[in-house]
Amino acid sequence: MTNERPTTVRLQKMSWAFTESAVLFAAIQSGFFTAVSTHGESSQAIADAMGITDANAQRMIVALLTMDLIEPDGEGFRNAPDVERFLVENTRSYAGRWISWFHHQWENWGKLGDRLQNKGPEQTLGFYNEGFTVEHARRYHQATSSVGLGAARKFLAEVDLSGRHKLLDLGGGSGAYSIEAAKKYPELQAVVLDLAEVVVISREFISEHGVEDRVSAEKCDFTSDPFPDGADVILMNSNLPQYSGEVIAQVVQKAYDALVPGGEMHICGEMINEDWHGPLIPAMCAIHGVLFNSTALPHRPSECIGYFEAAGFVDVSVREFIPDILQHITGRKPKI
Ligand SMILES: C[S@@+](CC[C@H](N)C(=O)[O-])C[C@H]1O[C@@H](n2cnc3c(N)ncnc32)[C@H](O)[C@@H]1O
Known part of the structure; x- marks a missing residue:
C-alpha cells in the first residue's frame, strides 16, 4: 500500500x-x-x-x-x-470459436446488477437448463474442441494411462479427452457421459475422429444419474465452478464408488487461490451462479482435496494444468 x-x-x-x-x-x-x-x-x-x-x-x-x-x-x-x-x-x-464464445452471454452479464437481487431457488443445472438445444450444444463444442483437443494432449503427456482399460469422461462434451486417450492407448475404451442434447454432438466428434469402435457417448446427468461400473479412470474436466461444493462432493463420491479398486480420478477445473484472490477466469466462472440462478460457487484447492479425501481417495494432489485457468486434482482409490 x-x-x-x-x-x-x-x-x-x-x-x-x-x-x-x-x-x-x-x-x-x-x-x-x-x-x-x-x-x-x-x-x-x-x-x-x-x-x-x-x-x-x-x-x-x-x-x-x-x-x-x-x-x-x-x-x-x-x-x-x-x-x-x-x-x-x-x-x-x-481457436477463435472458443475465444469469442462468451459473446453470447453479453446481455446476461449486463443484467448482473439486477440479478444479484435474486433469492433463488437455485437450480442445480443452472445454465444448462436455459434453452440448451442440440444446435446450441453443437456450437458450444465446436468452440470447446478448438482448445480441448490440445488440452487433452497436454493432459495425456502428463498422466500415464498405460494399463488402464475403461475411462469415464463426465461432462465430456466434444469427447476431446476420450478421443485423444483412445488414439494414444489402443487398449482403452472410453465413455463420454453428458446431457442428452450434447451426446448427439459427442457422437459426431467421435465419428469424425474415427474412434467409434472404442469411444461411445451416453446420456447421463452426473449430478443425479448413476455411473456405469468397471471404470479404472474417471475424468471430469472444465465443470468445477458451475456447481457448489456440495454437488461436486457428491459427484466425486459417486465416481469413487463406481471406480474399480486401484482406479484413479482426475478433475481439471477452474479453482481460485486459497486467499480468494484470483485468478480472474475461475473467479468470474462462479458468477454463473448469479447469472443463471445455479448453485455455481468458486472452489479452492484445499476444498477440492477435501471432496476427494472425504470420498475415500488417497494420494490426492493438486497441480497447475493451464496457468491461471485450470488446476488438476487427482486421487487414487485404494486397491483394497
Ligand atoms: C466446458 S464443457 C467441458 C467439456 C470437456 N470436459 C472438455 O474439457 O473439453 C462442460 C461439459 O459438461 C457438461 N455438463 C455440465 N453439467 C453436466 C451434468 N450435470 N451432467 C452431464 N454433463 C454435464 C456440459 O454439457 C458440457 O458438455
Missing part, C-alpha cells in the same frame, strides 16, 4: 474493460486478424481485404495496437504471436 491519494483512473479503466472484449470479439467475427496476417502492409490494404472503410480499419488498428494484439511491422502491422497462432482463420490451431 502506498500513501498516494487514490484517483479514479484505475476504476475508469475497469469501467471501459468491456470495450476490450467488444473489440476482440469484433476482430474475430470480422476476420480482422486474418486480414492483418495476409494484408498487413497498411491500413488501406487491411481495409480493402475486409471490404471496410479505411477509417474503420484505422480505428480498429489503434485499439488493437493499444491492446497489444497487433504490433507495428515496418510501415504496416503484424499480429502478436498468440493472435497469429490462434486467431487467424483456416489454420489447424484456430
Whole structure:
C-alpha cells in the first residue's frame, strides 16, 4: 500500500474493460486478424481485404495496437504471436470459436446488477437448463474442441494411462479427452457421459475422429444419474465452478464408488487461490451462479482435496494444468 491519494483512473479503466472484449470479439467475427496476417502492409490494404472503410480499419488498428494484439511491422502491422497462432482463420490451431464464445452471454452479464437481487431457488443445472438445444450444444463444442483437443494432449503427456482399460469422461462434451486417450492407448475404451442434447454432438466428434469402435457417448446427468461400473479412470474436466461444493462432493463420491479398486480420478477445473484472490477466469466462472440462478460457487484447492479425501481417495494432489485457468486434482482409490 502506498500513501498516494487514490484517483479514479484505475476504476475508469475497469469501467471501459468491456470495450476490450467488444473489440476482440469484433476482430474475430470480422476476420480482422486474418486480414492483418495476409494484408498487413497498411491500413488501406487491411481495409480493402475486409471490404471496410479505411477509417474503420484505422480505428480498429489503434485499439488493437493499444491492446497489444497487433504490433507495428515496418510501415504496416503484424499480429502478436498468440493472435497469429490462434486467431487467424483456416489454420489447424484456430481457436477463435472458443475465444469469442462468451459473446453470447453479453446481455446476461449486463443484467448482473439486477440479478444479484435474486433469492433463488437455485437450480442445480443452472445454465444448462436455459434453452440448451442440440444446435446450441453443437456450437458450444465446436468452440470447446478448438482448445480441448490440445488440452487433452497436454493432459495425456502428463498422466500415464498405460494399463488402464475403461475411462469415464463426465461432462465430456466434444469427447476431446476420450478421443485423444483412445488414439494414444489402443487398449482403452472410453465413455463420454453428458446431457442428452450434447451426446448427439459427442457422437459426431467421435465419428469424425474415427474412434467409434472404442469411444461411445451416453446420456447421463452426473449430478443425479448413476455411473456405469468397471471404470479404472474417471475424468471430469472444465465443470468445477458451475456447481457448489456440495454437488461436486457428491459427484466425486459417486465416481469413487463406481471406480474399480486401484482406479484413479482426475478433475481439471477452474479453482481460485486459497486467499480468494484470483485468478480472474475461475473467479468470474462462479458468477454463473448469479447469472443463471445455479448453485455455481468458486472452489479452492484445499476444498477440492477435501471432496476427494472425504470420498475415500488417497494420494490426492493438486497441480497447475493451464496457468491461471485450470488446476488438476487427482486421487487414487485404494486397491483394497
Ligand atoms: C466446458 S464443457 C467441458 C467439456 C470437456 N470436459 C472438455 O474439457 O473439453 C462442460 C461439459 O459438461 C457438461 N455438463 C455440465 N453439467 C453436466 C451434468 N450435470 N451432467 C452431464 N454433463 C454435464 C456440459 O454439457 C458440457 O458438455
